[in-house]
Amino acid sequence: MDIEFTLDGKATKCPQGLTIAAALFHVGHRTLRSSQRGNSPRSLFCGMGICLDCVLEVDGRSGVRACATLLKPGMRVATQAGASSIASPT
Ligand code: FES
Secondary structure, three states, X not given: OEEEEEEOOEEEEEEOOOEHHHHHHHXXXXXXXXXXXXXXXXXXXXXXXXXXXXXXXXXXXXXXXXXXXXXXXXXXXXXXXXXXXXXXXX
């Protein structure tokens, strides 16, 4: 069964039971944020919640680890760019 969520304001569907990172890869979205210095694209690195390369904004909260957060119906997911991509401790 598919669930719906928004990615950068665009309605998107993917199978339920995926992490946010897996869901974004499923729909072909590989860049999860850009770096503070130079706006370099970032994506999965460790895939287990340690490196913070995958952080993005979920339901208005920044610094959410895409690889360690289960996607839920209706979530508003947004990629983070530049200075806004600073991860907050969780
Ligand atoms: S990929 Fe390293 S914390 Fe998510």
